[in-house]
Amino acid sequence: xxxxxKLKDTRIGxxxxxxxxxxxxxxxxxxxxxxxxxxDVFQFIILLINPFATTLLTLGIALxxxxxxxxxxxxxxxxxxxxxxxxMNVIYYREFTDFMTVATMTGYSKVNQGLSGSSLSLTNFxxxxxxxDVVIIIIMMLMRKIHFDPRAVNHRLAFSMTSIAVLAFGVNxxxxxxxxxxxxxxxxxxxxxxxxxxxxxxxxxxALKTGQTDxxxxxxxxxxxxxxxxxxxxxxxxxxxxxxxxxxxxNVFVIHLESFQQFLIDKKINGQEVTPFLNSIYHxxxxxxxxxxxxxxxxxxxxxxxxxxxxxxxxLSQGSLFATLGSDxxxxxxxxxxxxxxxxxxxxxxxxxxxxxxxxxxxxxxxxQYFFDASYYDTSGDKATGxxxxxxxxFNDSVQYLQRLQQPFYAKFITVTNHFPYELDDEDKDSNFTxxxxxxxxxxxxxxxxHYLDQSLQEFFTYLKKAGLYDNSMFVIYGDHYGISDxxxxxxxxxxxxxxxxxxxxxxAQMQRVPLMFLVPNSGGKGGISHTYGGEVDVLPTLMxxxxxxxxxxxxFGTDLFSSGHDQVVAFRxxxxxxxxxxxxxxxxxxxxxxxxxxxxxxxxxELEADQKKVSKELSLSDSLNTKNxxxxxxxKGFKSVDxxxxxxxxxxxxxxxxEKKLGTKSTSVYSKNNNKSTVDEYFTxxxxxxxxxxxxxxxxxxxxxxxxx
Numbered sequence: 001x002x003x004x005x006k007l008k009d010t011r012i013g014x015x016x017x018x019x020x021x022x023x024x025x026x027x028x029x030x031x032x033x034x035x036x037x038x039x040d041v042f043q044f045i046i047l048l049i050n051p052f053a054t055t056l057l058t059l060g061i062a063l064x065x066x067x068x069x070x071x072x073x074x075x076x077x078x079x080x081x082x083x084x085x086x087x088m089n090v091i092y093y094r095e096f097t098d099f100m101t102v103a104t105m106t107g108y109s110k111v112n113q114g115l116s117g118s119s120l121s122l123t124n125f126x127x128x129x130x131x132x133d134v135v136i137i138i139i140m141m142l143m144r145k146i147h148f149d150p151r152a153v154n155h156r157l158a159f160s161m162t163s164i165a166v167l168a169f170g171v172n173x174x175x176x177x178x179x180x181x182x183x184x185x186x187x188x189x190x191x192x193x194x195x196x197x198x199x200x201x202x203x204x205x206x207a208l209k210t211g212q213t214d215x216x217x218x219x220x221x222x223x224x225x226x227x228x229x230x231x232x233x234x235x236x237x238x239x240x241x242x243x244x245x246x247x248x249x250x251n252v253f254v255i256h257l258e259s260f261q262q263f264l265i266d267k268k269i270n271g272q273e274v275t276p277f278l279n280s281i282y283h284x285x286x287x288x289x290x291x292x293x294x295x296x297x298x299x300x301x302x303x304x305x306x307x308x309x310x311x312x313x314x315x316l317s318q319g320s321l322f323a324t325l326g327s328d329x330x331x332x333x334x335x336x337x338x339x340x341x342x343x344x345x346x347x348x349x350x351x352x353x354x355x356x357x358x359x360x361x362x363x364x365x366x367x368x369q370y371f372f373d374a375s376y377y378d379t380s381g382d383k384a385t386g387x388x389x390x391x392x393x394x395f396n397d398s399v400q401y402l403q404r405l406q407q408p409f410y411a412k413f414i415t416v417t418n419h420f421p422y423e424l425d426d427e428d429k430d431s432n433f434t435x436x437x438x439x440x441x442x443x444x445x446x447x448x449x450x451h452y453l454d455q456s457l458q459e460f461f462t463y464l465k466k467a468g469l470y471d472n473s474m475f476v477i478y479g480d481h482y483g484i485s486d487x488x489x490x491x492x493x494x495x496x497x498x499x500x501x502x503x504x505x506x507x508x509a510q511m512q513r514v515p516l517m518f519l520v521p522n523s524g525g526k527g528g529i530s531h532t533y534g535g536e537v538d539v540l541p542t543l544m545x546x547x548x549x550x551x552x553x554x555x556x557f558g559t560d561l562f563s564s565g566h567d568q569v570v571a572f573r574x575x576x577x578x579x580x581x582x583x584x585x586x587x588x589x590x591x592x593x594x595x596x597x598x599x600x601x602x603x604x605x606x607e608l609e610a611d612q613k614k615v616s617k618e619l620s621l622s623d624s625l626n627t628k629n630x631x632x633x634x635x636x637k638g639f640k641s642v643d644x645x646x647x648x649x650x651x652x653x654x655x656x657x658x659x660e661k662k663l664g665t666k667s668t669s670v671y672s673k674n675n676n677k678s679t680v681d682e683y684f685t686x687x688x689x690x691x692x693x694x695x696x697x698x699x700x701x702x703x704x705x706x707x708x709x710x
Contacts, residue, residue, distance in 0.1 A: 055082070225634055243288075260515060302481065316627070399682075534566065
């Protein structure tokens with residue numbers, strides 16, 4: 001016991017005590033204030049060890065100072081800074097369900113927003129534990145209960161402590177990569193980085209990324225933007241006159257089908273259609289569908305798909321644009337354009353935490369007025385999967401918010417149930433639907449979750465028709481990216497009537513098709529299935545022209561799919577590409593008519609070389625535009641730059657209701673049009689987790705992120 005008491009009077013002893021104390025209060029923050037989403041024992045173990053390495057590494061810096069008059073102040077300063085950083089993140093997290101970035105810390109406006117006068121109301125009684133150790137240590141020093149040790153620590157010992165910290169961090173990082181591959185390259189979510197590597201590591205990582213980005217942006221010039229604009233101007237395709245404006249003034253529903261590939265459409269398993277409802281839309285007379293439409297995402301997966309669709313620019317070659325640049329980039333995306341050109345209200349409905357893919361910040365810069373994230377829904381019990389609220393519940397529980405939006409609106413619904421590993425509770429499965437038996441759980445279950453997604457859409461569309469929303473709306477239905485990975489495609493081959501023995505990289509490329517449908521009810525029945533080749537980057541100009549809004553003044557890399565001037569060379573993020581006749585994979589050319597490798601010569605060779613050059617240039621210019629934030633140098637005619645600070649997603653329902661009251665008889669919301677009566681009772685879902693009563697009074701309403709149970 002005496003030895004333990006004396007431990008505080010040695011430099012190594014005091015350092016050890018501070019490491020232990022900070023480790024404990026970091027864990028306290030993890031479990032009391034941060035919602036890090038620990039899903040299994042392995043993640044729990046990583047969470048327990050991740051504060052140790054960085055705490056020892058930072059506090060260990062003091063060991064290199066020989067004189068006590070330097071050692072103790074340095075040690076104390078580092079401990080205080082770490083404590084302050086931890087606590088500021090606790091306060092910030094309570095208000096924004098997110099962690100403070102370097103840009104937030106150094107930018108006055110964001111710090112003012114994040115740590116405003118309301119921060120006092122965000123304090124809790126247990127916050128005393130974040131500072132109690134600091135107060136006790138200071139008192140003990142003043143009372144000389146802690147004696148300064150004049151003996152310097154040998155540099156070898158100091159180096160050994162640093163080596164132990166580095167080794168511990170290496171083990172931590174290895175375990176993190178085992179649990180979440182590509183953690184640092186894809187940067188899914190700041191929460192993931194904190195959960196796996198700790199708050200200090202996240203802050204350092206963010207500082208490095210911020211430094212790289214700042215350097216690129218400081219050296220950027222307006223002439224670089226002109227190169228981008230010259231390309232997009234020359235690439236522009238005039239709209240098809242017969243299609244231009246056919247959906248003018250209508251509400252727009254963007255239905256984001258998670259991991260949904262084209263081969264699911266019309267697919268039958270054991271004589272049963274996997275997606276009978278989507279099939280009926282696909283073949284409908286008022287649906288304009290594309291069967292050679294490809295996803296173009298990179299590591300950013302779903303977030304890349306959103307960026308492609310709503311800005312007509314590509315994601316990054318590495319990582320997620322949303323997560324890496326979304327907080328500060330200048331965008332000219334669909335929400336802002338439609339609002340400014342045609343008075344559209346914009347909203348996103350998504351049953352996952354707002355910070356995933358940094359959506360809570362990126363959506364503001366895109367100009368989204370509302371974001372109904374997991375905090376607006378009841379995700380307790382079996383109502384959610386690892387990626388958010390189940391699809392039937394998402395659509396069902398969103399109605400109370402949807403009905404309050406002023407029309408016309410641009411509303412995006414992001415589904416999640418059809419997400420790897422494609423797990424679904426038995427109670428949610430259709431007992432009449434039997435899937436395949438390929439020996440691969442992900443392949444077999446993929447059809448089960450896709451079938452569930454199809455049922456959820458049918459329920460939603462039934463409501464829209466009852467509520468009077470269907471006829472005056474248009475629907476953009478698309479798959480965001482592949483569901484079955486290349487490594488599993490050979491298991492899938494037999495289900496598609498192909499042989500796994502003859503499966504090639506060419507087949508993998510063809511599997512990147514995802515659905516795209518523009519459903520425009522009562523548009524004359526001139527729809528059909530187009531064989532035009534296109535990609536996600538082409539959706540925004542196509543949508544704008546369908547709404548009667550010209551895309552010519554904007555910088556967009558895609559072209560209108562209905563235009564005779566549409567570019568059918570589809571670029572993939574890795575610089576591969578596909579055309580109606582050929583597929584290029586890592587420089588190897590395949591003939592689409594045979595699926596065989598060819599050695600192009602003559603005219604074909606020159607055409608493919610030109611296509612490759614254009615694809616490389618297009619991707620390079622898009623990267624330059626986004627990484628250097630070049631859109632800040634260009635404001636299209638009539639466009640007003642988005643002010644992200646004007647959006648607050650924590651009071652969505654209250655804001656919508658207040659707008660209704662302010663407009664009075666001029667309100668165009670569904671609720672107002674229905675004589676100020678809710679349409680919630682018009683919704684029927686067979687989801688077993690749904691509340692038995694479907695009235696507004698029992699709907700979840702959470703206007704403070706702290707109230708969420710996620």
